[in-house]
Structure formats: structure tokens, C-alpha cells
Amino acid sequence: MSEPEAKRTKTTPAKTAPAKDPEEEPxxxxxxxxxxxxxxxxxxxxxxxxxxxxxxxxxxxxxxxxxxxxxxxxxxxxxxxxxxxxxxxxxxxxxxxxxxxxxxxxxxxxWNDTKKKIAIMVSKYDHCLWELLLRHRAGELDCEIVAMISNHEDLRSVAETFDIPYHVFKVTKATKAKVEEEELKLLKDVHNVDLVILARYMQIISDNFCRVFDHKVINIHHSFLPAFIGGRPYHRAHDRGVKLIGATAHYATADLDEGPIIEQDITRISHRDAVNDLIRKGRLLEKNVLVTAVKAHLEDRIIVYNNKCVVFD
Missing domain, CATH: 3.30.70.260 (ACT domain)
Structure with missing residues (x-):
């Protein structure tokens, strides 16, 4: 190449792609x-x-x-x-x-490729129910709430607020076996439920119900078991002058309120507390203890053995 031609020829530097930011790569x-x-x-x-x-x-x-x-x-x-x-x-x-x-x-x-399906059974008390629904809405409970079952109409509006099917089964001593059979059919055959939560459901479930949902029914109890089992627990605790009240979440079994304990908590009581104070403090414990137990179950952090629970962090 002659010198004039060399002067007319321009060398274009090769273009290089800009370096990728590692943080931008998904x-x-x-x-x-x-x-x-x-x-x-x-x-x-x-x-x-x-x-x-x-x-x-x-x-x-x-x-x-x-x-x-x-x-x-x-x-x-x-x-x-x-x-x-x-x-x-x-x-x-x-x-x-x-x-x-x-x-x-x-x-x-x-394998965690599908969300667990849960059903909530309630009567008239709604503090535990609201806590479960609001925590679920906030994304703290990784599950799908597919049904609510009650023996009263009182909480239907709550279910409708959260767009959850609400089923009422009136229970009497004479119809209990038949009604429970219908409930089990709804839970297993229709909704394919993985976990049943008794959120202050004021009915005793049968041995058969517990066998069908073996270690898949979580109940919340208004005391440290087995203290103050039965009606008006806070009134009886107040009469005894207790200094601590508690709440217990456990798996329901054929032995009433004697299933494996998942979570418990307490709060102090003094002579200044009236019955209404005990109820208020007790309900706060109940809803928090229940949510903690449900969350542990949903995250597969529980192993049941010898009527006890190992609950991993």
C-alpha cells in the first residue's frame, strides 16, 4: 500500500459489549x-x-x-x-x-410445589379466626384457606369478607355422627384439606375425625393443659387467684385435650386483674399461640413421637 493510501485508511477499533452487572442477572x-x-x-x-x-x-x-x-x-x-x-x-x-x-x-x-389446603372450624368466638385470616392475607401463613365450617351463622360475614366458602352444620346429640360424616366428606372429598384448625370451635370432634386427620387437626386451648378444662375457665382461674394464665396449641387426638403439644405461652396475672382482664389477656395469648403452631405445621417443622412434638426453629 502506498503512503497516500495508508493515510486515507482509518482503523476502526473493535467494539466491545459493555460488561454485565452481576446483580442484574436473574x-x-x-x-x-x-x-x-x-x-x-x-x-x-x-x-x-x-x-x-x-x-x-x-x-x-x-x-x-x-x-x-x-x-x-x-x-x-x-x-x-x-x-x-x-x-x-x-x-x-x-x-x-x-x-x-x-x-x-x-x-x-x-417437595413444596403445592400449597397446603386448610379449613377453619369456628363457633362464635372470632379473635383466633381474625388473626389467622389477617396473618394469611399478610403472607405470613403459606397456605390456601379453602373452607370455614361452623355450627352457627354468626361469622358468615367474616368468611364473605375474605371470600371463603362458609358451611354451617347444626349439631345435636342425635345428629352428631351424621353431621360429622358430612363434614368429613366436605373436607376430604370436596376440598381435599391437609389441615383442620379448631379456632375456638366449641364442639367435641369424634375419635374417627381424629383418625381421618391424624396429627392434622390443631386445637387451641385456653390454659396450660390440663388446668381448668371445661366451661368458664377464666372465671374459675380468677376464683383460684392464679398468678399466671396460659394458652396451649396441640394436635387433637382421641384423648380429649391430651394430644401432642405444639406451642404454649403465658402472661402474669395479679390481684388487680378482673375476670374481663383475664379474658382479654387470655385471648391475646390464644390467637398468637395458635398462629405460631399453625405456621410451624405449614413449614414442616414438627415431628410427632410418643405423644410429644419436636418443633424445629
Missing amino acids: ASEAKVAILRIHGPDKKGIVAAFSQLLYGHGCGIINAEQSTDTAANLFFQRIAFDYSTMHTDRTAITHGVKEVCDRFSMTYSLN
Whole structure:
């Protein structure tokens, strides 16, 4: 090339794409499953499940464990991300079963791809009901409320406010068995309910109801069980001059108010408190304790054994 031609030729520098900001790149959404195991305490359990999940390409997000040394039982809850797994759910489930069989463990595996469906059973008291509905609306309870059942019409307007189907079943001693059969059909066949919440439902449910929803019925009780069981509990507590009142959330079982306890709380009482003060303080405890118990169940943080509960953080 001659010198004049060289002067006329311009070299255009290559354009480079602007560097991407790592914060702008969308992160892959984690798919979190919950594995709960319990059984005889033996060496190698933690390592076996860690190796199993790692081998399938899953990452452990959180793992919490506990041991009942008196009963020689081991409990563990593992939250793991399966969005990066290089096998499939069937292979992981098969692996979990194989490890559990090897260590004589029982397990529960929830892939968290569908929300749990819950039904609330109420009578006339509405403080626990409102707390559940408002916490759910605020996104604090990850579930779908599919039905409300009552033996009174009083709270229908509350259900309509939140667009929840409201079903009234009038219960008498003569019709109790038939009515409960209809309720179970509604809950299981129509709504496919996973959890029933007795939000101050003032009817005794049957042994059969508890068997159908084994450890899937949560009741709130207005005291530390078994104190002041029955009617007018706060009046009786006031008459005894108690210095503490409490609330207990537990799974309903065939033994009335003797099911596994999930959550409890207390508040102090003094001679200055009248019955209405006890009721007010007690209701605050009831609704908070019930929500805490329901949230633990929805998040698969409970393992039931020997009529007791291990409740992980």
C-alpha cells in the first residue's frame, strides 16, 4: 500500500459489549424441599443423608437435628434446593427410602410445589379466626384457606369478607355422627384439606375425625393443659387467684385435650386483674399461640413421637 493510501485508511477499533452487572442477572429460583426423619440414634445418619443429596446434585440450605437421649431417638429436618439436581424426584425419593430402611428411620418428604389446603372450624368466638385470616392475607401463613365450617351463622360475614366458602352444620346429640360424616366428606372429598384448625370451635370432634386427620387437626386451648378444662375457665382461674394464665396449641387426638403439644405461652396475672382482664389477656395469648403452631405445621417443622412434638426453629 502506498503512503497516500495508508493515510486515507482509518482503523476502526473493535467494539466491545459493555460488561454485565452481576446483580442484574436473574438468579435461578431455588426449589426447596423439606425432609424430616426420625428413628433410633445411630452413627452415620447425618453423613448418609448429606452424601445422598450431594450425589443427586442438591444443596442443603438448612439442617437442624435433635436427640432424645432417654428414648435413644434422633430427629432431623433438612431443607434442600433441588433446582440443580441432575436426577429426578423418583430417584431421590428412592434414595431417601433406602437410607431410612438401612437406619430403621421413618421419613416425610415434601417437595413444596403445592400449597397446603386448610379449613377453619369456628363457633362464635372470632379473635383466633381474625388473626389467622389477617396473618394469611399478610403472607405470613403459606397456605390456601379453602373452607370455614361452623355450627352457627354468626361469622358468615367474616368468611364473605375474605371470600371463603362458609358451611354451617347444626349439631345435636342425635345428629352428631351424621353431621360429622358430612363434614368429613366436605373436607376430604370436596376440598381435599391437609389441615383442620379448631379456632375456638366449641364442639367435641369424634375419635374417627381424629383418625381421618391424624396429627392434622390443631386445637387451641385456653390454659396450660390440663388446668381448668371445661366451661368458664377464666372465671374459675380468677376464683383460684392464679398468678399466671396460659394458652396451649396441640394436635387433637382421641384423648380429649391430651394430644401432642405444639406451642404454649403465658402472661402474669395479679390481684388487680378482673375476670374481663383475664379474658382479654387470655385471648391475646390464644390467637398468637395458635398462629405460631399453625405456621410451624405449614413449614414442616414438627415431628410427632410418643405423644410429644419436636418443633424445629
